[in-house]
Amino acid sequence: xxxxxxxxxxxxxxxxxxxxxxxxxxxxxxxxxxxxxxxxxxxxxxxxxxxxxxxxxxxxxxxxxxxxxxxxxxxxxxxxxxxxxxxxxxxxxxxxxxxxxxxxxxxxxxxxxxxxxxxxxxxxxxxxxxxxxxxxxxxxxxxxxxxxxxxxxxxxxxxxxxxxxxxxxxxxxxxxxxxxxxxxxxxxxxxxxxxxxxxxxxxxxxxxxxxxxxxxxxxxxxxxxxxxxxxxxxxxxxxxxxxx
Numbered sequence: 001x002x003x004x005x006x007x008x009x010x011x012x013x014x015x016x017x018x019x020x021x022x023x024x025x026x027x028x029x030x031x032x033x034x035x036x037x038x039x040x041x042x043x044x045x046x047x048x049x050x051x052x053x054x055x056x057x058x059x060x061x062x063x064x065x066x067x068x069x070x071x072x073x074x075x076x077x078x079x080x081x082x083x084x085x086x087x088x089x090x091x092x093x094x095x096x097x098x099x100x101x102x103x104x105x106x107x108x109x110x111x112x113x114x115x116x117x118x119x120x121x122x123x124x125x126x127x128x129x130x131x132x133x134x135x136x137x138x139x140x141x142x143x144x145x146x147x148x149x150x151x152x153x154x155x156x157x158x159x160x161x162x163x164x165x166x167x168x169x170x171x172x173x174x175x176x177x178x179x180x181x182x183x184x185x186x187x188x189x190x191x192x193x194x195x196x197x198x199x200x201x202x203x204x205x206x207x208x209x210x211x212x213x214x215x216x217x218x219x220x221x222x223x224x225x226x227x228x229x230x231x232x233x234x235x236x237x238x239x240x241x242x243x244x
Contacts, residue, residue: 002091007116011128011155018158041073060089085109128155134169138203174212
């Protein structure tokens with residue numbers, strides 16, 4: 001089965017998606033959660049998720065964040081949409097923009113569609129852009145990152161959503177840093193869109209490889225230790241940002 005969270009009000013759609021994922025985890029405590037973005041989509045991995053099931057988990061939940069922006073990924077997913085509908089596992093699509101025909105097609109078989117559009121004109125709001133957080137991380141601007149993180153939380157984004165964007169950015173910078181040192185062939189093998197790769201290479205220059213490894217280790221450790229109940233996740237994430 002699959003759900004679609006859709007619309008330009010990305011703060012609300014991400015908040016609702018995070019609530020849905022949290023509810024799923026509570027109902028399925030032994031479940032596995034996978035997150036896929038448009039720059040790390042793999043056809044083989046997607047097919048594995050369609051039928052995959054662990055001996056030690058109830059089912060998988062797979063979030064696909066902006067994956068339908070990737071033309072090749074979108075075509076492949078739409079070809080397999082009937083199988084996604086019938087899958088034992090749960091797929092969650094998060095998109096801010098789709099063509100009318102694409103939206104109509106994905107709505108046909110969706111378990112449920114949540115739409116979050118911005119007000120037509122009044123106030124002129126644009127919603128919070130969560131990628132501004134990962135950009136601030138890449139810019140090595142601690143003050144800006146802290147301000148944006150607090151703004152994101154006021155807009156309704158969860159600390160977990162912020163965490164995944166930060167860890168995604170650090171991981172990408174580390175991969176780019178290592179690939180740059182190996183030459184053009186290694187860079188070509190990175191599974192990043194040209195736009196993401198261009199930005200990531202620029203950001204990676206602001207860090208040493210040792211710094212990135214240390215930051216990635218700290219943020220991953222923070223996530224797992226908070227999930228074991230050693231400390232409050234929200235407080236620990238803020239402390240991590242302030243310690244950068």
